[in-house]
Amino acid sequence: MNKMLIVTNNNKVYEKHKENRDVLFLEKATHLEVLEKTRDLVHKGVRLLSHPIAGSLKPNQTPYRSILLEKPAHYGDSENQMIPILDIESLRLIENSIELTKRILAVKSIPQWPSKIEEDFKTVDLSIIDNAIN
């Protein structure tokens, strides 16, 4: 069973992995919204596999963020109303990352990058994800 889930707002990641992986593509989401969605998933029992602020790019620089997660056994099973087991370390990390992101965004928001730069950010984000998966 494929237990890996990718949450992303980067269409390059989605296009490349949608065939073989479970990808939750949040097309219109901001960087912060990807983190928040991940937080919500963590509360449903999903565990973080990759660090939510991987890549040393500060959260007010890159608009794109992809996160690797591990699904619990009952994920997506609407019949099974099991109480999720929360992974506290995942929650700590994602909350910490959201707080950090908000703090950094408060200083300076993500600029409106030229599309060429946006492509570069997508490439780097994809590169991180690909390197982590392989």
Next chain:
Amino acid sequence: MEKKRVVHYINNFFAGIGGEEKADIPPESRPGRIGPGMALAEVLGDKYEVVGTVICGDSYFGENIEVAQEKLLSMIGDFKPDAFVAGPAFNAGRYGVACGTIARAVEQKFSIPVITGMYEENPGVDMFKKDLYIIRTGNSAADMRVAMPKIGALLKRMMEGEEILSPEAEGYIPRGIRVNYFADQNGAARGVEMLVKKMAGEAYVTEYPMPVFDRVDPQPAVKNIKKARIAVVTSGGIVPQGNPDRIESSSATKYGIYSIEGMDMMSPNDFMTIHGGYDRAFVTENPNLVVPLDALRQLEREGEIGELVNYFVTTTGTGTSIGNAKGFGEQFSKKLVEDKVDAVILTST
């Protein structure tokens, strides 16, 4: 050259209007300098002039912050200030908070140098040290002749746009702001030196102290538990069935206050847990495991405690930010104090 214009804020006491009985006077404005403003004018010298003094009673300010602040800002603006001094407040808590509040507001509105002074235990210090230069003073007005020259000296440097030096050099309370400088040795050399000292058990100073988490000092023991009024506060996520206020199961942004009036125990028919951080099965069956109403009622009957208040306070602790948790506590503890609660039992999970 025209003199630079300085406006000074003081309270009822330092304005010579009166003590506690005059703490409720509303803002007023007077031209020129008053009381400690004399000492300020003296240390500022010829190039600067204390053109006006604004005054407000400490209680009035505390009880009417918005009105007082707006009025004071308008009065201060009328003097066309180049710089602003508040206090110093020494160890007077309400005065310190007022000095910090108004100084920060002036800086935001007029973008001019502002400064105040306080004793390090003044509650205004923690509230404003990140935003303001607060000169470290003694704990009473007897320190005025030491404090005012430091205030004047730093204010002049700020007005002249000079580099503000370290807290030790200027006499202000460290603001927790990270500022660059060039050290004599490179980082690696300093690191090796620090390691040699650490291994030898000698004293060394870290260059970046880790953030400290708030620790709460234990309060004095309850004098007579048999007469005490007790409340239960929990971060265990116990709410009435259906979670009427929709408190989050983690990362809570709100808390609830729910009645236990006339109840002998927490019935699973009435209460549930929404906490996302533990296996809820046992608590779902028996909410008393988190809010021990059954045991407390028994103690109440046996006279071991005075009485329980007829409600409990609840939220979810897991993932909840310290800021939110602190905010909840500040709000509901007011109610607890109003309801004459003597002691609180905090239950977590």
Next chain:
Amino acid sequence: MKLELGKIKIKDVQFGDVTKVEGNVLYVNAKEIETLVLEDERLISAKVELAKPGESVRIAPVKDVIEPRVKVSGNGGIFPGVISKVQEVGNGRTHALVGANVITCGKIVGFQEGIIDMSGPAAKYCPFCSTYNVCIVIEPAEGLDTHDYEAAGRLAGLKAAARIGEAGRNITPDEVMSYETKPLQEQIKQYPNLPKVGYIHMLQSQGLLHDTYYYGVDAKVMLPTVMYPTEMMDGAIVSGNCVAPCDKVTTFHHLNNPVVEELYKRHGKDLNFVGVILTNENVFLADKERSSDMVAKLAEYMGLDGVLITEEGYGNPDTDLMMNCKKVSQKGIKVVLITDEFPGRDGKSQSLADAVDEADALVSCGNGNVIINFPPMDRVIGTLDYVETMIGGYEGSLKPDGSIEAELQIIIASTIANGYNCLAARGY
């Protein structure tokens, strides 16, 4: 393992017909270097330009900085596994053209390269304002994939540095330093009464296009390992990664690791420097746990009394840094961390993305968020086209007159977290 490092001090750089060192002057045959670089079909243009200390020159966007070195005797060659064949290095004799550097510039991705000013107020933040720099401005073939371009650029710099380094092979050095670390047991016996100290060297391995390489192995797929410090001086570690410019541990810094230098200085006096533990900074949380477990295990196994730990990058590498700190401390080993800080432009926020109680001895390499003003320069090597999109730059950073307002982090290696610079931050 013992290495003699012959330092040939370079006091000027000029173009010449032959690449050579004569009377402490480095002469560079630009055509030769350009031809060498263009052997790689992925690059269509390479132009050599010189930049000297004090000149009104701005270099951007800078990719890597490499000190030219040559292996004179002993096993292997410079940059083993990348330029020379894979063979253990760190023994024998190596010559370095100290004061000269090869700098690769040219756009790779739009935000991860930085600036070097050779004079003016921003120069003091960068170690390369005081060196004689041979800059190679490269351009990729049309449609070249970003990853391939990065690899081509990286190899171009290393190849050029190795070629220029050859000029020092038969020169008598101005100074010869000798560094020696014996096999663990012998090393411990040499100074039995001094505390045994190690260096935990964290390599950036986030998979941002490419990574740091150890004997040609990608640090991402490597398990923590023990190395002799002198291996670094022959180029066993090369930089291929993209991080914020200020944080970048360039290949120059791997050759000239300041912690290694300082530990050797006090070796046999206050401490016994027994070796280096090399580890990575991966994206996967499981990797972080595994690597930090192994780092702590190796530190314990080596019987260390104390360690210095350095990191590369900001954000999630702070998590690796803190995991290493905690786990090594829990083995009863004393730890000092070296890192830079990002507390925001006003300096009021927390400096690191993670923290543990054990991190009670930390050296600061400065606040990278501070705003710096760069006056216009007479000459630009490379292009200023990307300034506003570089890390530390922002909309409006580049002024019409060529001056720049940007965060300190836009300058290459300005707050490098291995302690090379004197810049530090303190609480105000």
